[in-house]
Amino acid sequence: MKVHLITIGDEILIGQIVDTNSAWMGRHLNEHGIHISGISSVPDEEQAIHQALRLGMAEADAILMTGGLGPTKDDVTKIALASFTGGQMAFHEKSYERIQRFFERLGRKPTEAHRQQSYMPDNAAILTNRMGTAPGMWIEHQDHVIVSMPGIPYEMEYLMQHEVIPKLVKRFQPRPVKHRTLLTAGMGESNIAERIQDLEEALPPHIKLAYLPNLGKVRLRLSGSSDDQTQLEQELDRHATTIKDRLQDLVFGQEEETLEEVVGRMLKARSLMLCTAESCTGGYIGHLITSVPGSSDYFQGGLIAYSNEVKQQQLGVKAETLEKYGAVSEQTVREMAEGAVRLFGGGISIAISGIAGPGGGSKDKPVGTIWMAVGTADTVETFLLRAGKDRLKNIQYAGNHALNFIRLFLQKHVPAQA
Amino acid sequence: MKVHLITIGDEILIGQIVDTNSAWMGRHLNEHGIHISGISSVPDEEQAIHQALRLGMAEADAILMTGGLGPTKDDVTKIALASFTGGQMAFHEKSYERIQRFFERLGRKPTEAHRQQSYMPDNAAILTNRMGTAPGMWIEHQDHVIVSMPGIPYEMEYLMQHEVIPKLVKRFQPRPVKHRTLLTAGMGESNIAERIQDLEEALPPHIKLAYLPNLGKVRLRLSGSSDDQTQLEQELDRHATTIKDRLQDLVFGQEEETLEEVVGRMLKARSLMLCTAESCTGGYIGHLITSVPGSSDYFQGGLIAYSNEVKQQQLGVKAETLEKYGAVSEQTVREMAEGAVRLFGGGISIAISGIAGPGGGSKDKPVGTIWMAVGTADTVETFLLRAGKDRLKNIQYAGNHALNFIRLFLQKHVPAQA
Numbered sequence: 001m002k003v004h005l006i007t008i009g010d011e012i013l014i015g016q017i018v019d020t021n022s023a024w025m026g027r028h029l030n031e032h033g034i035h036i037s038g039i040s041s042v043p044d045e046e047q048a049i050h051q052a053l054r055l056g057m058a059e060a061d062a063i064l065m066t067g068g069l070g071p072t073k074d075d076v077t078k079i080a081l082a083s084f085t086g087g088q089m090a091f092h093e094k095s096y097e098r099i100q101r102f103f104e105r106l107g108r109k110p111t112e113a114h115r116q117q118s119y120m121p122d123n124a125a126i127l128t129n130r131m132g133t134a135p136g137m138w139i140e141h142q143d144h145v146i147v148s149m150p151g152i153p154y155e156m157e158y159l160m161q162h163e164v165i166p167k168l169v170k171r172f173q174p175r176p177v178k179h180r181t182l183l184t185a186g187m188g189e190s191n192i193a194e195r196i197q198d199l200e201e202a203l204p205p206h207i208k209l210a211y212l213p214n215l216g217k218v219r220l221r222l223s224g225s226s227d228d229q230t231q232l233e234q235e236l237d238r239h240a241t242t243i244k245d246r247l248q249d250l251v252f253g254q255e256e257e258t259l260e261e262v263v264g265r266m267l268k269a270r271s272l273m274l275c276t277a278e279s280c281t282g283g284y285i286g287h288l289i290t291s292v293p294g295s296s297d298y299f300q301g302g303l304i305a306y307s308n309e310v311k312q313q314q315l316g317v318k319a320e321t322l323e324k325y326g327a328v329s330e331q332t333v334r335e336m337a338e339g340a341v342r343l344f345g346g347g348i349s350i351a352i353s354g355i356a357g358p359g360g361g362s363k364d365k366p367v368g369t370i371w372m373a374v375g376t377a378d379t380v381e382t383f384l385l386r387a388g389k390d391r392l393k394n395i396q397y398a399g400n401h402a403l404n405f406i407r408l409f410l411q412k413h414v415p416a417q418a
Numbered sequence: 419m420k421v422h423l424i425t426i427g428d429e430i431l432i433g434q435i436v437d438t439n440s441a442w443m444g445r446h447l448n449e450h451g452i453h454i455s456g457i458s459s460v461p462d463e464e465q466a467i468h469q470a471l472r473l474g475m476a477e478a479d480a481i482l483m484t485g486g487l488g489p490t491k492d493d494v495t496k497i498a499l500a501s502f503t504g505g506q507m508a509f510h511e512k513s514y515e516r517i518q519r520f521f522e523r524l525g526r527k528p529t530e531a532h533r534q535q536s537y538m539p540d541n542a543a544i545l546t547n548r549m550g551t552a553p554g555m556w557i558e559h560q561d562h563v564i565v566s567m568p569g570i571p572y573e574m575e576y577l578m579q580h581e582v583i584p585k586l587v588k589r590f591q592p593r594p595v596k597h598r599t600l601l602t603a604g605m606g607e608s609n610i611a612e613r614i615q616d617l618e619e620a621l622p623p624h625i626k627l628a629y630l631p632n633l634g635k636v637r638l639r640l641s642g643s644s645d646d647q648t649q650l651e652q653e654l655d656r657h658a659t660t661i662k663d664r665l666q667d668l669v670f671g672q673e674e675e676t677l678e679e680v681v682g683r684m685l686k687a688r689s690l691m692l693c694t695a696e697s698c699t700g701g702y703i704g705h706l707i708t709s710v711p712g713s714s715d716y717f718q719g720g721l722i723a724y725s726n727e728v729k730q731q732q733l734g735v736k737a738e739t740l741e742k743y744g745a746v747s748e749q750t751v752r753e754m755a756e757g758a759v760r761l762f763g764g765g766i767s768i769a770i771s772g773i774a775g776p777g778g779g780s781k782d783k784p785v786g787t788i789w790m791a792v793g794t795a796d797t798v799e800t801f802l803l804r805a806g807k808d809r810l811k812n813i814q815y816a817g818n819h820a821l822n823f824i825r826l827f828l829q830k831h832v833p834a835q836a
Contacts, residue, residue: 027432027433042456192530361738366523
């Protein structure tokens, strides 16, 4: 079953707000096997709304509209809806009573503008919105369903979960879609694609594979739909396992996990405390790690060693090392990692020093040259990363790789405790 | 002048990613007087792309497409573009050479998939993408312009700023919209609106004021368009100055400056080195500061003092202080700030300790309670911040306020050197 989404409002077209509603709706509809054929974002204009409605009628079974229902007068959604479906605007007593009660609870009185919200197409079934004053509307039109909801995210989400999705499922009985997502780090999209090309080509037509890259990480998503749910689940599991076995260490997790969470769990399972010694990332790695609730269980702190003085005085990096090899070198990050373990009294450390750019590059050390070391009291491993030219992207790219290097180091050198 | 946006990719329709590109494009096009007539999000299917192109041709002068240019085989944008505009797919030698050089720099080899990226419609002018391997394409078709860009935000942004927007302005000469932007920090949108209500009401009809809030910061943007550019510029300057005078210290900068840059300049002008002592922000403040190129001129480093042990051992916070007042207290951040100045040998320090959430709150110290201190060898000032419930937002909100507190402290206590 297909739906077309229409998001209404000038504020989206001038970029004042990001349309997060569509993604939320796409995700939740998909879980019920309802596919989005397309999304139209249109201004608050009757003609534009009609055009999008015509497009939706042509390509989908149902049309879900959000926005344009607020009390401000530039909201023409309802009028457009009535004129498109041949309904008449009529005052809806029940809705106005609800609005009055809603304001009573807030100890306020509804304005005339709020009273206007109770005018609705007489051919619409009203969907009660317990989160706000603008109700949803459900109209049956030429074997299609047209639904209108407010654009305020939590009001839309309430109506979708309690009214719209259940009604759509009942009305159209869609065939659910199942997903399996493999999370990888450390290799680019196209190299992964080459590695599993034969596996991808061997996928049955009802199972699709999508690549979703993001700065050093790539999500591989298998999606399938079938009448035989149990068989589909088994197929997806089998293909996910085959790909996972092929990609080995590149896969750090599944479904909605983050690399930060995975590394955190691995540290916890080894009752190992992590510390950081960051130069070019300036604290970003610490930020990634502490963005996970409960990270204090396995992260005690770190040193942002931005200047050479701090590298020497706090981490004990030798002056000779800095002179001979430079701050961005394998030798320096090794000494930084060793120094961090000393400074924070044991555990495991990640050290990083690189040229984030845009300046500071040289012929043999161009912008994007980044050295990292992961170490414990007895083992240190170093890694060289070659990133791009954009400073902020380089920092984020390096941060993701740093987490991945910690993961690989733990797998290799530190067994999890039973 | 009008453009229609087309965002291509199943991952948008299934809600795997939020389409932030459209809002970015809407904002930046608007600044140049280019208006978005509508946005279509379509799947990776030739027919769907053609339909959106037809819609765009009908309602706009130009069509900007993003997405569907990656090296993986589910990308059909180029084929759809060729068939729609009557072009033939041809191998573009120059682009492939660029890709090869791009990979050489990374010390890697392009794959066959990357080679495929060099096939493009022969009627397209190539827009060089210095941020990635997929070039942009510019096609003149029936008095319209059709542009295709990669969907990766920083690649799209690079192409828009360096190629697409300048070319569109040159080709269509849209009536420019002039802006003046005042950047404020430390007060919420509605409080600012109250303070300047009379000034806003006094604005002439051809000048509009927009509030763009972002986690502790609010951008006030005056926009106007007029045939008399000189007079408009003067009007905008006059109104900007009046609002700035009213808001005083709340205004930290203008136009495209960031708070990080402003604080950096202030430190440089005082030849003062900054150091950080972060608990709840876990390195995020250091990350903000070092996101500015050249920050090594005024930032020497910081300590991420996540555990109480690190607060005591590295920063010399007294055990009694932690016991009596707790880690999240005015007394603790004061000692952290003093300790940081000692540890890093002088200069100015920012210290922060708070409850980022979701856990760890109590009745008298609820989630979002954040203490900060800014100090030099002789002066320390403390600040209490009450943030919300969302961990990541709290960290970012605290980071912005921390920078602002440094700014206010410098203004008050440390005169800039002539």
